[in-house]
Amino acid sequence: MSTVDKDTEPNHDVVAVGNALVDVLSNESDDLLGILDLVKGTMAMVDQELSDSIYAALSPGVEASGGSAANTVAGVASFGGRAGFVGRIGNDQFGQVFAHDLAALGIAFDGAQAKADGPTGRCLVIVTPDAERTMATFLGVASDLSPDDVPVDLIADARFTYLEGYLWDQPSAKEAFRAASARAHDAGRKVALTLSDPFCVDRHRVDFLDLISGDVDILFANDDELRSLYEVDDFDTAVQKVRNHCEIAAVTCGAEGSVVVAGDDVHAVPAHPVDQVVDTTGAGDLYAAGFLYALARGYDPYTAGRLGGLAASEVISHLGARPEISLADLAPSVLG
Amino acid sequence: MSTVDKDTEPNHDVVAVGNALVDVLSNESDDLLGILDLVKGTMAMVDQELSDSIYAALSPGVEASGGSAANTVAGVASFGGRAGFVGRIGNDQFGQVFAHDLAALGIAFDGAQAKADGPTGRCLVIVTPDAERTMATFLGVASDLSPDDVPVDLIADARFTYLEGYLWDQPSAKEAFRAASARAHDAGRKVALTLSDPFCVDRHRVDFLDLISGDVDILFANDDELRSLYEVDDFDTAVQKVRNHCEIAAVTCGAEGSVVVAGDDVHAVPAHPVDQVVDTTGAGDLYAAGFLYALARGYDPYTAGRLGGLAASEVISHLGARPEISLADLAPSVLG
Numbered sequence: 001m002s003t004v005d006k007d008t009e010p011n012h013d014v015v016a017v018g019n020a021l022v023d024v025l026s027n028e029s030d031d032l033l034g035i036l037d038l039v040k041g042t043m044a045m046v047d048q049e050l051s052d053s054i055y056a057a058l059s060p061g062v063e064a065s066g067g068s069a070a071n072t073v074a075g076v077a078s079f080g081g082r083a084g085f086v087g088r089i090g091n092d093q094f095g096q097v098f099a100h101d102l103a104a105l106g107i108a109f110d111g112a113q114a115k116a117d118g119p120t121g122r123c124l125v126i127v128t129p130d131a132e133r134t135m136a137t138f139l140g141v142a143s144d145l146s147p148d149d150v151p152v153d154l155i156a157d158a159r160f161t162y163l164e165g166y167l168w169d170q171p172s173a174k175e176a177f178r179a180a181s182a183r184a185h186d187a188g189r190k191v192a193l194t195l196s197d198p199f200c201v202d203r204h205r206v207d208f209l210d211l212i213s214g215d216v217d218i219l220f221a222n223d224d225e226l227r228s229l230y231e232v233d234d235f236d237t238a239v240q241k242v243r244n245h246c247e248i249a250a251v252t253c254g255a256e257g258s259v260v261v262a263g264d265d266v267h268a269v270p271a272h273p274v275d276q277v278v279d280t281t282g283a284g285d286l287y288a289a290g291f292l293y294a295l296a297r298g299y300d301p302y303t304a305g306r307l308g309g310l311a312a313s314e315v316i317s318h319l320g321a322r323p324e325i326s327l328a329d330l331a332p333s334v335l336g
Numbered sequence: 337m338s339t340v341d342k343d344t345e346p347n348h349d350v351v352a353v354g355n356a357l358v359d360v361l362s363n364e365s366d367d368l369l370g371i372l373d374l375v376k377g378t379m380a381m382v383d384q385e386l387s388d389s390i391y392a393a394l395s396p397g398v399e400a401s402g403g404s405a406a407n408t409v410a411g412v413a414s415f416g417g418r419a420g421f422v423g424r425i426g427n428d429q430f431g432q433v434f435a436h437d438l439a440a441l442g443i444a445f446d447g448a449q450a451k452a453d454g455p456t457g458r459c460l461v462i463v464t465p466d467a468e469r470t471m472a473t474f475l476g477v478a479s480d481l482s483p484d485d486v487p488v489d490l491i492a493d494a495r496f497t498y499l500e501g502y503l504w505d506q507p508s509a510k511e512a513f514r515a516a517s518a519r520a521h522d523a524g525r526k527v528a529l530t531l532s533d534p535f536c537v538d539r540h541r542v543d544f545l546d547l548i549s550g551d552v553d554i555l556f557a558n559d560d561e562l563r564s565l566y567e568v569d570d571f572d573t574a575v576q577k578v579r580n581h582c583e584i585a586a587v588t589c590g591a592e593g594s595v596v597v598a599g600d601d602v603h604a605v606p607a608h609p610v611d612q613v614v615d616t617t618g619a620g621d622l623y624a625a626g627f628l629y630a631l632a633r634g635y636d637p638y639t640a641g642r643l644g645g646l647a648a649s650e651v652i653s654h655l656g657a658r659p660e661i662s663l664a665d666l667a668p669s670v671l672g
Binding site for chain 1: 363396401429430437441656
């Protein structure tokens with residue numbers, strides 16, 4: 001399968017556009033979710049005041065760079081891929097941490113250009129004893145992302161432009177999303193979208209359906225998100241619908257693995273085995289990393305699904321949403 | 337053994353005075369230590385510029401509250417003890433993180449009083465494949481600690497006042513140290529000191545020897561620090577010297593366990609078994625936590641050494657310098 005149409009080979013495998021966030025991770029009881037009025041497994045958008053009041057109720061935390069799309073490019077870089085990131089950071093310590101961690105991975109990110117007055121976004125990630133994560137995000141200046149922030153040369157120089165659905169929650173970020181998508185297609189590149197969250201799908205269903213049939217070449221979703229998108233209870237019905245809407249759809253199903261839809265082919269891809277699931281934060285983000293890296297390197301969609309599963313298995317075996325060991329070292333177990 | 341002389345029972349087990357720091361932890365190769373001119377296993381004091389240039393050379397990190405004495409009171413709180421902390425934070429996000437994490441543990445800390453203009457201190461903690469940690473600390477406003485910052489009522493209300501040797505690196509912090517020690521003794525409480533680092537001992541040997549024979553009731557050190565203190569190569573010689581200098585000395589010897597010297601008794605305390613040593617950061621700090629908590633609850637020095645070993649074994653089994661699981665849940669394996 002060829003995923004590049006134009007003659008020039010791009011210098012980047014994946015450039016992601018998303019919310020720049022620092023995660024604050026803590027282990028909490030199920031009871032606390034109820035007290036805080038948070039729905040397990042989802043992401044709630046909160047303002048600074050609510051973020052602060054939730055934070056005050058949490059156990060001691062660990063801070064680490066996060067953000068869904070940024071996690072994905074961190075995974076691509078860990079595989080040895082060339083990646084870039086577009087998103088807004090604040091002029092504060094969390095912004096420094098976020099920029100440092102991308103730079104340390106060799107990810108193209110213009111921190112000076114990306115810096116805005118105001119706080120860097122933070123995501124409170126509450127991990128319950130079942131390893132499920134529940135998130136409360138205060139976007140801070142991430143929500144300032146606008147079309148002016150989209151570096152057109154970088155987008156044109158990337159095989160895949162990867163967009164997170166969460167961007168759709170802010171009007172200006174939505175325009176940045178559209179600008180990046182248009183630029184990628186102008187340059188003959190491919191556009192990938194992750195649906196991010198079932199509630200995010202619910203908020204933007206019509207727009208997402210429109211995007212998927214028009215602008216998106218590769219769709220990432222989990223089973224809940226895909227069923228929400230098509231408002232159907234049955235997973236197979238949703239799969240039959242999506243196959244007509246985009247070139248490739250990769251749908252994760254938790255411990256069941258994933259389903260990869262590519263043209264007429266529907267592949268059930270088994271999950272990669274994990275000794276112990278500690279924290280599912282970043283599972284979908286890292287699945288997308290492995291998938292896109294494999295496609296960028298010329299592998300078929302089924303193999304891409306397996307590499308996605310491998311990357312997801314690493315990140316769920318520890319606290320935090322980014323790989324702790326080199327994915328390049330693990331890749332031969334799938335790629336041979 | 338009674339460790340409390342006055343009639344009134346204090347409301348706190350341990351109040352620590354130390355440098356408020358946020359740790360930035362990363363896994364690195366041995367080669368990088370050489371490139372950065374850092375000596376494995378030690379702590380180097382650096383200015384902001386050098387801290388920034390070292391940070392730029394490090395892999396993606398994880399941020400977590402640290403500081404030697406603060407780690408100790410975090411351990412005391414995890415055992416279920418009542419603890420307090422005295423130290424300076426900056427008016428920034430790392431300061432908020434530090435204060436939040438103490439508050440979440442129920443540790444008495446006057447964040448508003450402790451806040452100064454300037455950056456919160458940060459400790460770059462480089463963990464090498466042998467699980468050893470090497471640190472570069474930029475103190476920031478932690479170095480502003482002065483006698484005015486010492487809350488005399490809190491010190492008087494604590495069974496043990498615990499002081500870190502690192503305080504001796506700053507003139508005003510040294511005065512705070514002396515003020516806290518004097519207040520504790522006036523109230524009939526005990527004073528504990530940790531020697532912190534062999535180079536720290538080297539910098540302040542005469543002062544530390546003077547303190548230990550006069551002001552310090554309980555001394556914590558590791559074998560390197562104790563031998564450095566007395567400038568002897570032989571561990572037993574150092575042990576013979578220290579037994580005449582303070583009421584109790586607890587000397588950690590890495591995987592060998594610890595030696596507890598209490599009056600005429602010298603106890604060899606075996607190490608608590610660990611499946612895998614991941615990161616030795618905080619081992620000494622948590623040993624002191626278990627030791628002081630046990631003494632505060634009326635246990636003998638040998639049992640205190642065993643509880644110290646238990647706490648150390650938890651913290652070295654994961655990345656980071658504070659307990660990840662409740663030490664109160666683990667304590668029965670030693671205390672019955």
